[in-house]
Each structure stands twice: as structure tokens, then as C-alpha cells.
Amino acid sequence: MDSTGPIVLAGALVGFAVGLTGMGGGALMTPIMVMVFGVNPTAAIGSDLAASVFMKPFGALVHQRAGTVRWDIVRLLLPTAVPAAFGGVFLLRALGDGDDLQQRVKYVVGTALLLAVAGMLARLWLDRRRAVGGAGSEDAEDAEVRVRPVATLLIGTSVGSGSLIIVMLMLAHPRLQANHLVGTDLVQAIPMVAAAALGHLLVGDADLGLAATLLIGAVPGVLLGSVVSSRVAGGAVRWALVVLLTGSGLSMLKAPSAVIVLGCLGAALLGVTVGVRDRRTARLRAAAGTADRTAREDVAGRTDPLASAPGTRRPR
Numbered sequence: 001m002d003s004t005g006p007i008v009l010a011g012a013l014v015g016f017a018v019g020l021t022g023m024g025g026g027a028l029m030t031p032i033m034v035m036v037f038g039v040n041p042t043a044a045i046g047s048d049l050a051a052s053v054f055m056k057p058f059g060a061l062v063h064q065r066a067g068t069v070r071w072d073i074v075r076l077l078l079p080t081a082v083p084a085a086f087g088g089v090f091l092l093r094a095l096g097d098g099d100d101l102q103q104r105v106k107y108v109v110g111t112a113l114l115l116a117v118a119g120m121l122a123r124l125w126l127d128r129r130r131a132v133g134g135a136g137s138e139d140a141e142d143a144e145v146r147v148r149p150v151a152t153l154l155i156g157t158s159v160g161s162g163s164l165i166i167v168m169l170m171l172a173h174p175r176l177q178a179n180h181l182v183g184t185d186l187v188q189a190i191p192m193v194a195a196a197a198l199g200h201l202l203v204g205d206a207d208l209g210l211a212a213t214l215l216i217g218a219v220p221g222v223l224l225g226s227v228v229s230s231r232v233a234g235g236a237v238r239w240a241l242v243v244l245l246t247g248s249g250l251s252m253l254k255a256p257s258a259v260i261v262l263g264c265l266g267a268a269l270l271g272v273t274v275g276v277r278d279r280r281t282a283r284l285r286a287a288a289g290t291a292d293r294t295a296r297e298d299v300a301g302r303t304d305p306l307a308s309a310p311g312t313r314r315p316r
Contacts, residue, residue: 003037004213010036011051012217018052019059019225021241022166022185028244029214031251034106041105043207046200050211052193055218056186062226063183070176070184073169076152077188081165085196090203110252117245117267119171124238124274145175165189166241178237182229239271 014029029051033044063069151172155165166185170176200206229237247264255263 007037007210007213008217010217011214012221014214015055015218015221015223016225017221017240017244018055018186018218019062019222019227020182020229021225021237021244022182022189022229028248030109031248033210035251039207039210042200042205043210046197046205047207047210047214049193049197049200050206050208051214051218052189053197054215055222056189056193058219059222059226060183060186060190062223063179063186063230066179066183066230068177068179068183068230069187070147070180071187072147073152073173073184074188076147076149077155077165078191080153081155081188081192082195085192086199088196088199090199106252106254110249113245113249113252117242117249120238120242120245124242145173148172178241179229179232182226182237186226236275239267239275242271243267 010029010032014032017028029048030041030044033039033048034041039047060069152169155168155172166181169181169185173181197206243264246267247260250260250263
């Protein structure tokens, strides 16, 4: 049966996820290629990287135009991330080949993705505590955030290419807005993914025909996702990341389909519940602030005869 149509559709869905969250290659496309289309894991990784070389620049351009790229972070990531991405390919090959290696790769990736979910949930919980404590808005936080040079350089060295890089950026710069994280990750991923893709091409792991088929759907998908990501609230983007990582991690660990579906639904339901509760809290605070202002104005009017007397003006 011709699988071109389903692969194009998968590329479109993954492209949208990449544009929306900055992730979707290792976190989503590799599991889809392996679990749905039966592609060898290393070949799936190489083909996805080859497609990402041409896909990610479209999303990066949208975020650059929207002003959601932190170039200071990008400049610190690239000196270590590009060599690590290229060298990681040969390290993987040095570990051997065969079914056992492929299974170990799946388990390592799946575990890493679920650890990323735990880290993101901890970050979301800390954000909620900060909001309860009266911290400023996301825009104010983003304007004040300072780059941590050493931590950013180490992220590139230790992670190389992979879905964990955006999570580690969140941990290193916890006050940075989610859409700025996505835009920054998409830009820094271009040379990093190109280095990793070159490594896979040299060892013969990339299927260029598969990559070209993926791009038919991935390019329009990433453009649409990037437009949405640059305009929606950061909280929505973070919860989309949680759902995406949960499903991908469980699938790589060979969890039953029912467990994967329930895990994704549970993460989505938790996100909706938290979002509704946060909006309700924001409305109550706004109402309380309005009532407090009104009360202060009434008190000022009663204590200042010139302010309450009709037809009179306060002297200047």
C-alpha cells in the first residue's frame, strides 16, 4: 500500500508541532516513523534531521519577524551545540548496531522525554506559585530576564541535538516566555540540525526520499504552527509541550496504546483545568482591584469637601 499520503500528513502534523512548541522531530517524528511506518530508528532519526534542515528555517523566519528570538542565547548555544550534534552521530555508531542497540536508543529517548515532562510540570508549578505571590506579567518577566552564559554553553555541550534542549533552556532561564523559547530554539536548531544531518548522511543513515516526502507536509505545517506560537499565550504553548512529550515518551518506552492515549488525555485535561482555574483567579483579582479602587475614591471624596462638592474645582 502506498504510504506517501500518510507520511505527508504526518509531516504536516509534526511541522505544526515544531512551529508551535519548537519540538516535534525527535519527540514526535522519530516515534511516528518507527512505530507507525516501521522505519529503523537510526534511519528515522537521520531522515527527520535531513527534513528539519529545510523545515526549521521557515518557522524561525516567522518568529524572527514576530520578535520572539533571543539572539544573545542563540550565540551562546551554537559554539558547543553544533560540535556536539555532529559528534553525537558518530558516538551512536560507535555503540554498535542491531536490534539491541535500536531498542536501547528507544528506551533512552523515551526516558529522557518523560524526565522532560517532569521538569516542565515542576516549572509550571513554580510559575503558578510565583503568580500567587504577586509576580509581574509574562511580558514584564521576559523584559527583565538575563542570560546565564555558562549554563547556556553547557546546555549545548551536554544535549547537542534533541528535544531536551528547550526544556533545559527553560530551566536555565525560568523567566523567559514560552514563545521566546520556541523562537530561540528554532533559530539555534538550524545549524545544529544541519551538523547532525551531515553526520547521518556520512554514515548512510538518512533516507533523502523519505525526508523529501515529509517536507511536503512539514513546511506548511511549521509555518502555521509558528504563526500560532508567536501570538498565543505562553501557558498554552507549555501545556502543548507537556502533551507532546508525554505521548512521545510513552510510545518510545513501548507502552500500550491505551496507556499512551490516557497519558495524553490526562495531560491535556490537567492543562485545561489549570488554565480555567488561572483565568477565574485573574478575573477575581481584577474585580477585587476594581472594588478596592472604587472604595478608595469614595473615601477620598468623603474626606475632601472640594472633591465632593458639585460645581467646585480643587485649587491648584
